[in-house]
Amino acid sequence: GQNIDQPTEMTATEGAIVQINCTYQTSGFNGLFWYQQHAGEAPTFLSYNVLDGLEEKGRFSSFLSRSKGYSYLLLKELQMKDSASYLCAVRNSNYQLIWGAGTKLIIKP
Amino acid sequence: IAGITQAPTSQILAAGRRMTLRCTQDMRHNAMYWYRQDLGLGLRLIHYSNTAGTTGKGEVPDGYSVSRANTDDFPLTLASAVPSQTSVYFCASSPGLAGGETQYFGPGTRLLVL
Numbered sequence: 001g002q003n004i005d006q007p008t009e010m011t012a013t014e015g016a017i018v019q020i021n022c023t024y025q026t027s028g029f030n031g032l033f034w035y036q037q038h039a040g041e042a043p044t045f046l047s048y049n050v051l052d053g054l055e056e057k058g059r060f061s062s063f064l065s066r067s068k069g070y071s072y073l074l075l076k077e078l079q080m081k082d083s084a085s086y087l088c089a090v091r092n093s094n095y096q097l098i099w100g101a102g103t104k105l106i107i108k109p
Numbered sequence: 110i111a112g113i114t115q116a117p118t119s120q121i122l123a124a125g126r127r128m129t130l131r132c133t134q135d136m137r138h139n140a141m142y143w144y145r146q147d148l149g150l151g152l153r154l155i156h157y158s159n160t161a162g163t164t165g166k167g168e169v170p171d172g173y174s175v176s177r178a179n180t181d182d183f184p185l186t187l188a189s190a191v192p193s194q195t196s197v198y199f200c201a202s203s204p205g206l207a208g209g210e211t212q213y214f215g216p217g218t219r220l221l222v223l
Binding site: 004033041042043044045048087089096097098099100101102 | 144149150151152153154157167168199211212213214215216217
């Protein structure tokens with residue numbers, strides 16, 4: 001079967017750094033996505049990785065290791081507005097996105 | 110219209126009733142998708158359309174049907190609603206299928222089936 005695993009919930013402090021991990025087992029691999037979803041809202045795109053390594057985009061970075069079936073999203077200089085759920089999704093060999101259940105990130109002052 | 114719109118925003122529906130959730134995009138995207146999101150579960154694909162005139166089944170298609178008569182619209186129909194179809198439904202679109210094209214989501218429809 002196809003499976004995406006990520007922690008259910010994480011807590012971090014404003015101004016700090018947090019790393020959200022994602023491991024996956026899918027039928028084929030055609031890229032990994034990270035989305036942000038605030039409560040009651042739609043998911044919005046954060047990052048895309050298809051090759052191994054780190055992609056940096058401002059305060060957010062995403063890392064991929066295809067051999068390990070592993071990715072992480074790194075958030076620096078945390079702000080209160082970063083409180084949200086972070087969704088990991090893998091595009092499989094059929095070009096369909098398989099989604100993790102999401103990690104709820106709670107930022108404390 | 111800017112992006113993707115969905116209607117209604119929310120709905121309470123009696124079991125056994127027929128319901129159509131509407132989705133319209135103005136980005137001229139080829140591909141469109143319907144997902145449901147339930148607490149503790151990831152987004153699950155119901156149906157998709159790679160281009161106008163074609164549709165395909167996703168992970169959880171039973172009880173749902175779709176049509177894609179044109180590029181902009183992708184309605185989702187529940188023929189006879191059941192309580193297990195209580196969920197938040199998101200419509201999404203992307204320019205195409207291949208490559209790193211992201212999916213853009215509508216605001217969602219919150220459906221309660223009693």
